Amino acid sequence: MSFTTSRPFQQIFTNVLKRLSQRNLRPSSTLTNIQSKPITNTLHHSNYLPTTQHGFRYALLAGGISFSVAVAGIIHATRDKSRTPPLIDTPAKTSPSTTNSPDFPGAIGALSQAFPEQGIVSTDPHELFAYAQSSYSQRLPHTVVVHVQSTEDVVKVVNISRKHLVPIVPYSGGTSLEGNLSAPRSGSICIDLSAMNRILAINESDADAVCQAGVTWNDLNETLREKGIPLFFPLDPGRDATIGGMISTGCSGTNAVKYGTARGEWILNATVVLPSGEVIKTRQRARKSSAGFDLTKLFIGAEGTLGIITEATLRLAPLLPTRVAVVQFPDVRRATNAVCDVLNQGAAMQCVEIIDELGIKALNAFGTSDKVWPEKVTLFFKFQGAEDVIRNNSNLVARVMAQHEASDYRLAENEEEGELIWQDRRNALFAGLAYLPGCKGWITDVCVPVSKLPDLIHAAKKDFEELGLVAPIAGHVGDGNFHALVLYRDETELALVREAVSRINRKAIELEGTCTGEHGVGTGKREYLLSELGQGTVSLMRMIKQTIDPHNLFNPGKVS
């Protein structure tokens, strides 16, 4: 991995900015896990001028959200409310006692008392709205935002939330795509952990690091690089995602082919504040342990519904030289078959990414690349290791690709050239958004067993065609995960997008896959959970939720 901002890259980056401003587009951090520097930096240029002491983060966030606000408005108007079944099935007759209703004034009073310093507790309407993220659905403001600085602060807020029965929604990076951070209708305390962004310890000889939940993965890697420590944290979701959010969504990214996901063994332990206000540390720091089932895993993918993560110990991996290769195919099926084949032959790869012919066309039109790609399905490989190992692997891959009618396999001359090519992969999202002037995009996130991927992409493309939608595809083919950026310009098209997304999700589940490979469930995908996991598994998840959070105060309405 290299995060060097080389000169050519800066040029590209300036180009991206120019293009974006020409097209009056504001890419949103809520829109992507296909990360890229342009996202954040564009946000720096946004017009929102922060005034609070948390202004900097606030600016990032507000810009990031602005897109989804627009979407939310449209969606609200067209939303078919009966579509999402309620996931709580207690009969209405067991009506609640009135003492169980949330006491917001009481909670705000208690918070102001507990945090008397200026700017910690905020009810500024802009802020309440800005911190309430949403997917492609209706957006409501929080009731109060608290900017916490420590685990103790979180405990205080949790205790106040419980006393006054007010729901609590954790926030840090604000890069979520599925409404994982949205405010519940009843109102909520948003607990903002983004200021808890300190790296607490780096144990180079044990290859691990302890940090607070608000640290972003890119900052962590940057810090390691600056300190000259040849290690890195390999989970690479959308840029500026934070450790807390990454654990909570069970994230992954382009490196998952080699390093797996957040559900693997990268999170050695987590410090968690439970709904009871109790603080637990799930494990010690050894690389492995068989001391019972690992409670760390309970919070991975729980989206803050079972506990609020405040610190974590992360395992780090040695930083290795990398090299990029590209190859093109006449169609998606041949490309994905080639990937299946090459993966099972044991070629060591860090990443395998795909962009379909439409995505390439958009990329060419976007004009940030120093080359014009033939408009074909393109695979991007990233190899790692010593020079001879890279050559060996590259030769193996080239051989397998040729068996699948690939053309123009090319290994980059050196790491710098590789980085340039990789930028094209990173810019696929922006290129896609720019493809239809004035459009917005909805990103899908299905994942299936790799051999089913050709069928799935084929079915998805057919659906898009049938519905008359434009949807460039980019994906982590090595894992069987892909994202279609489904474009729409108006409400009529948005309705079609919903239909297409629903079809893709159902198709993926039918193919033994999942509705979400890495973005999480949030509010957007709860309706698919039953068909994906089955009644029994979802019941077990709910039972655990009920047991740990009996008042349903932690990020209610998300996940199960």
Added chain:
Amino acid sequence: MTMTPRMSTSLSWVCRLSGTRPLPVGAKLLRPLHPRLESLPSRPYSTSTWAGSEPLKHASQLRRVAIVSFALGALGCYGLQRGASGRTDTRDVPLTHRVSSVHATGAVAGSSPLLNASNAPSELPFTYGTPEDVTKAIEELRQAFPESRVSTDPSVLQLHGSSENSYHPSSPHSVVVQASSTEDVVKIVNISRKYRVPIIPYSGATSLEGHFSGHASGSICLDMSTMDRILEINEADGDLTCQAGARWEDINSTLKEKGIPLFFPLDPGPGATIGGMVGTGCSGTNAVRYGTAKGEWFLSLTVVLPSGKVIKTRRRARKSAAGFDTTKLFIGAEGTLGIITEATLRLTPQVPTKVVMAQFPNVGTAVSAVNDILKTPYGHHIQCAELLDDNMMSAINAAGLVERPYPVQDTLFFKIQGSPESIVEASKAIQEIASKHGSSHFEFASTDEEAQEIWQNRKYALMSTLGAHLGTKCWTTDVCVPTSKLPQLVYETKADLAKADLKSTIVGHVGDGNFHALILFSNEKELKAVSAAVHRLIHRAIAMDGTCSGEHGVGIGKTEYLVEELGEGTVELMKTIKRAVDPLNLFNPGKLYPQNDPSHGRHDL
């Protein structure tokens, strides 16, 4: 770690009972999805069914209902647990009815049990059926299953309830039942619940921490060892579905026979089965390169819950962000939360390997050499990095298992993987670093046979240790610490053992910071000394930010260290989950959770 005579007897018993050899592993039996997964009543813990309820239209109404529902649900679980410990007259009443009776009392949901957790550590219920109930359960099992599958033969009961290689209190089971399908397991679980007889799963019987020992109140041993079929191999996806009794070695040899260039990389002791490997959260020598059972090797599990319900935790995609992964709840749970009947495993491509041996002046230099090697660009070519101390090397020589004796010195065995050319490059890099750390001798296994022999000797370390010291027994420890702390831990432990006048051999998965001291004893007095030394070792490891168990699990042997290692709050949360999932504490009671089980005495030395 080894195939004990006891285990082979057990296997032959299994074969005798079933009348045949277990079905040939590897018959590719494509099979429709478990019908039960779709058809079982889905929510035993709630008063209504999902399908029947009218969707609530208004969110505010929904939210109020949600709050009450969660509160009542929690109360229900709490009530179940209380009810279970006090009453025996509700035995035949299905769980659902008992929950509604709790609702009907109109009790107000107060603070959840968890809220008081840190103040008063709560206990799990240990109230079980009477001896008559156990008899009735056995009768019902006999009715439900063919005679050959239910045994109360004392030697069989004894055999299934204890291991020669662990020294923890154990009781024989009351009955051993062989399950041949998930449906069988459901039947047995339902009978166990009906008569309140604890149920203890059993398959490979390679556990070292008393995981499958019987319960003093009487227990049903659920023998899964004949559920050892591979159900489906998806070569293109690199995954495989098998039953819980399948052994990892059989899986890998089946793949090899079929010419499928994939393998399952978790390699604990020979004879271990998938169910047990999930249950202990195992690892093995390959963990340096491939990680452990707690990683992403188990794509999904089919599990029978204490309620009798069957769930499949996931679908087959390699990754998913669909909520927290319930698969992980059962990994390391030692059968206390559910009984695993099937699993989908991720496989990995077979890569050529070579074995290299390097001698070092001491353990410290050996460990720091490994740490340095893992950080080079060749680090990911290291599939295994195993330490054998001088005593272990001499034991291997003395046990007479090798053609020519090894040098008696602290030694590292590496397994290097990759294409032949990259193996050559990698071993050059390794040798360079090794000699920087004072390694005097560096040698490739000259042939594949020799490589295999070296590895075999490592895998059979327990047997070699016992073989070299005839007439002795051996207690295997299993601590794991952050890698930089390992040399200190090994030194201090060696010094401590020497002071206590105890003989031991040491093998270590140094790349992970995990090592096993195999401490020898031949009488009660020595056993006491061993036990005390093990205590000190574990406290030492925990103080170094480590764990009492790197890969063998907690079982009976290590429950006492759990609070010290994980903290009261974490252990309490584990118990809270246990109570919610298994309110009657019928699934493998007395294991894993620190508790006051009245039926177990103190550590039995």
